[in-house]
Amino acid sequence: MHNKKNIPISLVAGxxxxxxxxxxxxxxxxxxxxxxxxxxxxGQKRYLExxxxxxxxxLLSADLSQRDDTSYTFEEAAKQxxxxxxxxxxxNSDISAGVADGDIDLKDTFLTTVEILKAMKLHCxxxxxxxxxxxxxxxxxxxxLHENIGPLMPISNYxxxxxASEALxxxxxxxxxxxxxVFRFPNVVxxxxxxxxxxxxxxxxxxxxxxxxxxxxxxxxxxxxxxxDLISAMIAFRAxxxxxxxxxxxxxxxxxxxxVKWIAEQVVSRINPLAQIKYGKGNKGWIGDxxxxxxxxxxxxxxxxxxxxxSAEAVRSAINEIxxxxxx
Amino acid sequence: MHNKKNIPISLVAGxxxxxxxxxxxxxxxxxxxxxxxxxxxxGQKRYLExxxxxxxxxLLSADLSQRDDTSYTFEEAAKQxxxxxxxxxxxNSDISAGVADGDIDLKDTFLTTVEILKAMKLHCxxxxxxxxxxxxxxxxxxxxLHENIGPLMPISNYxxxxxASEALxxxxxxxxxxxxxVFRFPNVVxxxxxxxxxxxxxxxxxxxxxxxxxxxxxxxxxxxxxxxDLISAMIAFRAxxxxxxxxxxxxxxxxxxxxVKWIAEQVVSRINPLAQIKYGKGNKGWIGDxxxxxxxxxxxxxxxxxxxxxSAEAVRSAINEIxxxxxx
Numbered sequence: 001m002h003n004k005k006n007i008p009i010s011l012v013a014g015x016x017x018x019x020x021x022x023x024x025x026x027x028x029x030x031x032x033x034x035x036x037x038x039x040x041x042x043g044q045k046r047y048l049e050x051x052x053x054x055x056x057x058x059l060l061s062a063d064l065s066q067r068d069d070t071s072y073t074f075e076e077a078a079k080q081x082x083x084x085x086x087x088x089x090x091x092n093s094d095i096s097a098g099v100a101d102g103d104i105d106l107k108d109t110f111l112t113t114v115e116i117l118k119a120m121k122l123h124c125x126x127x128x129x130x131x132x133x134x135x136x137x138x139x140x141x142x143x144x145l146h147e148n149i150g151p152l153m154p155i156s157n158y159x160x161x162x163x164a165s166e167a168l169x170x171x172x173x174x175x176x177x178x179x180x181x182v183f184r185f186p187n188v189v190x191x192x193x194x195x196x197x198x199x200x201x202x203x204x205x206x207x208x209x210x211x212x213x214x215x216x217x218x219x220x221x222x223x224x225x226x227x228x229d230l231i232s233a234m235i236a237f238r239a240x241x242x243x244x245x246x247x248x249x250x251x252x253x254x255x256x257x258x259x260v261k262w263i264a265e266q267v268v269s270r271i272n273p274l275a276q277i278k279y280g281k282g283n284k285g286w287i288g289d290x291x292x293x294x295x296x297x298x299x300x301x302x303x304x305x306x307x308x309x310x311s312a313e314a315v316r317s318a319i320n321e322i323x324x325x326x327x328x
Numbered sequence: 329m330h331n332k333k334n335i336p337i338s339l340v341a342g343x344x345x346x347x348x349x350x351x352x353x354x355x356x357x358x359x360x361x362x363x364x365x366x367x368x369x370x371g372q373k374r375y376l377e378x379x380x381x382x383x384x385x386x387l388l389s390a391d392l393s394q395r396d397d398t399s400y401t402f403e404e405a406a407k408q409x410x411x412x413x414x415x416x417x418x419x420n421s422d423i424s425a426g427v428a429d430g431d432i433d434l435k436d437t438f439l440t441t442v443e444i445l446k447a448m449k450l451h452c453x454x455x456x457x458x459x460x461x462x463x464x465x466x467x468x469x470x471x472x473l474h475e476n477i478g479p480l481m482p483i484s485n486y487x488x489x490x491x492a493s494e495a496l497x498x499x500x501x502x503x504x505x506x507x508x509x510v511f512r513f514p515n516v517v518x519x520x521x522x523x524x525x526x527x528x529x530x531x532x533x534x535x536x537x538x539x540x541x542x543x544x545x546x547x548x549x550x551x552x553x554x555x556x557d558l559i560s561a562m563i564a565f566r567a568x569x570x571x572x573x574x575x576x577x578x579x580x581x582x583x584x585x586x587x588v589k590w591i592a593e594q595v596v597s598r599i600n601p602l603a604q605i606k607y608g609k610g611n612k613g614w615i616g617d618x619x620x621x622x623x624x625x626x627x628x629x630x631x632x633x634x635x636x637x638x639s640a641e642a643v644r645s646a647i648n649e650i651x652x653x654x655x656x
Contacts, residue, residue, distance in 0.1 A: 099503065102496075106442060110492070114434060138498060150478035151510075151576040153498040160499040164438070164492030168430075170466060170481040171488035175427065182479075248479040 007081030011073070011125075012036045013064055013116060014090035016043025018194055019131065019185075019227060023087060024048060026231045028056060035077040039063040041108070042093060047192050064090050065111035067118070074119040085127040088116050091162070094195050095135065098157040109161035117172045126178035129234065132166050133185050134250065134295055135159030146296045147184070147248050166248065173246045180245070183234055186252035186295055189318035190227035191325040197260060198318050201267040202326055211276045212268055218261030218279045223253050223295050226314035229307035236305050252297045257311045263319075270319050271328055335409030339401070339453075340364045341392055341444060342418030344371025346522055347459065347513075347555060351415060352376060354559045356384055363405040367391040369436070370421060375520050392418050393439035395446070402447040413455040416444050419490070422523050423463065426485040437489035445500045454506035457562065460494050461513050462578065462623055463487030474624045475512070475576050494576070501574045508573070511562055514580035514623055517646035518555035519653040525588060526646050529595040530654055539604045540596055546589030546607045551581050551623050554642035557635035564633050580625045585639045591647075598647050599656055 010027045014020045015036030020043065027034050028051060036048060037060040051057040060076055062069035077083050091109040092098050098105040113130075120128065137145045138153035154160045169180050193199040205212050233251045237243070261279070268275045309317060338355045342348045343364030348371065355362050356379060364376060365388040379385040388404055390397035405411050419437040420426050426433035441458075448456065465473045466481035482488045497508050521527040533540050561579045565571070589607070596603045637645060 102442075102446070114430070118430070136495070146478075148478050150474075150476050150480060152478060152480070152495065153501075153574055153576075154495050155499055155502040157496070157499050160492075160495040163495035164488075167464070167480065167482050167488040167491035167495075168485070171483055171485050173481075174483040246481055248481075 004079070004081050007033055008084035009077050009081045010034050010085050010087065011077050011083050012087045012089065013112065014038060014043065014088070014131070015059070016040060016045060016047055017089060017093060018047075018190070018192055019188060019230065020089045021047035021192070022190070022227050022231050023089065023234075024051065024057070026235060028054060030235075032056070033081055034058070035060065035080055035083075037062050037064065037073050038090070039108075042194055044192070044194075064115055065107045067115055070115040070119045074123050078123060083123060083125045085129065086116060086120060086125055087129045088113065089131040091131065092158065095156050095158040098161075102157045105157040105161040109158065110164050113165035113168055117168060117176075121172070121176045126176070128169060128177055128180045129238065130165065130169055130180065130182045131185055132182045132248075133159060133162045134252070136163040136166065136184065142294065144294045144296045145250065147250055147299055170246055178245065180247070181237060181243070182248040183237070184248065184250045185230065186250075187222050187224045188227050188230050189224045189314050191318065191321035193318070193322045193325065197263055198267065198315065198322055201264060202271060202319070202322055202328065205267065205271045205275060206326065206328065209272045209275060211278055212264055213278045213280070214260060214264050215280050216260065216282050218264060219259055219283050221257050221259045223255060223257035224311045224314045224318075225251065225253050225307060226309045226317055229253075229309055229314070233300065233305055233307070237303065240303065249299055250295060250297050251300060252295045253307050253309070253311050253314065254297060254301065255310045256294065258315055262312075263315055266316060266319055270323055332407070332409050335361055336412035337405050337409045338362050338413050338415065339405050339411050340415045340417065341440065342366060342371065342416070342459070343387070344368060344373060344375055345417060345421060346375075346518070346520055347516060347558065348417045349375035349520070350518070350555050350559050351417065351562075352379065352385070354563060356382060358563075360384070361409055362386070363388065363408055363411075365390050365392065365401050366418070367436075370522055372520070372522075392443055393435045395443055398443040398447045402451050406451060411451060411453045413457065414444060414448060414453055415457045416441065417459040419459065420486065423484050423486040430485045433485040433489040437486065438492050441493035441496055445496060445504075449500070449504045454504070456497060456505055456508045457566065458493065458497055458508065458510045459513055460510045460576075461487060461490045462580070464491040464494065464512065470622065472622045472624045473578065475578055475627055498574055506573065508575070509565060509571070510576045511565070512576065512578045513558065514578075515550050515552045516555050516558050517552045517642050519646065519649035521646070521650045521653065525591055526595065526643065526650055529592060530599060530647070530650055530656065533595065533599045533603060534654065534656065537600045537603060539606055540592055541606045541608070542588060542592050543608050544588065544610050546592060547587055547611050549585050549587045551583060551585035552639045552642045552646075553579065553581050553635060554637045554645055557581075557637055557642070561628065561633055561635070565628075565631065568631065577627055578623060578625050579628060580623045581635050581637070581639050581642065582625060582629065583638045584622065586643055590640075591643055594644060594647055598651055
């Protein structure tokens, strides 16, 4: 029998989500042994099914906002080897659902962080990579969203609970963690999508091929990153040895993004070029939506990383991938 | 019978704490009707006993981290009139206790915020004043701690849960609140103290009049505000009509503070001038303690407010008050 204690384990929380499933693939390709965990409230087992026969992959079903489930997860992972790093991507990724019911974000986004940090302390796991969000900045108008600005004023419970998690991770660095990277994600696109503007538009056009109804007037402009670039940025950042114990870093494309109107036009041209587009009023799609922002990725660029795809290319690529996913 | 609906009620959470009890007094002096609530885990009924026969004062015992208790509190308050404002000062004020057991801060500092915001939404209460803390900044070295800097990196669970509360309050402003002021408190001194460096030193000298043992080397330098100035700053800020919906403001003295060594010497000279002072090592008293910081109160000053007492005067005054409180 091999000495399992020598095998480093990457524990991925929220592994069956859109981004989590890509991360698992990447870590397995790196040669890592991966213990993947999800509560399957939004994540899907089928996103990970191609790995189930891989001896380096183990999938657990657990709700990491619950202490017992989190203990079980860490104990099972520890049976596979030594947990060397935790990737915490577990969250309620549906911002508008969290606006309607704040308990979802409290439980799925914040209490998962609370319990993961407790379990890491107990199991002496000292390296954490956390999926935060540009939503922590809120609606700061024309201000450039650098990592060093404040005060942060999230306008959604999602953004609030991501910021709350960042705060608790920072405190844990003082006493327990050796390294914590907080990655502030932009709007990330690609397949398999479960939500988001592209997914919604394609769904709507399938339901009504004649007309695409857009919430808001379409002028909201955002930057989009393709999931492949997001994963590559995180992996590149993890490999650096010149980072500090606590790092907070915006990940995103270099451009200022594309408008909802442009996305609607691209979706229509891919799915049904004859469909009409009908716009609503105002520059917000829903409460918690930030109409426009200037997301600075200067810090990330200063580390020499650049995305392969800009916002427009990422969106076009994602439209094709999601259309394929939805059988279009 | 009077129409109670016309009577505006100030609801004070954490009313039986050191700062809460001073706030209640101030609001009653303003002519407000006050509903005071505390879980009495650290707060003391005796701090409020001089008001118990005041018909404008009602004291409730409730744990605002619990939904049922919070519902009860708001329902009782609503029987007294219309809740026009909530002052949320409920928190675990003992930073080092929260370092030892993170659940205390989660429950007493953050979940109270969660439940208070929920109840405010339900009862259509739209004005919130929140006691945050300079601890949300963490240990940023020589950086000036303005409200507009980031990333915020609290080093204690206390600071983390205060920042988490700020985040959630910001999100609530989007959907429900008309006005939220987040006051970032400095080190506040005065009586009746329950913890803090002055209280600890006097207690130690009572136990051992020969020698005062100081954690750390005494070089930690902090700014201190007297509780009377803190209350006056909040009341002055509340009265302004030129503030925005979400306000975050540092409250503190203008000076850069005094050292622990200076405080130790003042305490010794007041309690027992013959006592020796023995220092420990390092410039941190305990994990979660920030050795030195430069707390900017420029924003507050730009509103024309200035404290009556500087750090040294505030500490000297508090030493006398706490010595009196402890019968010295």
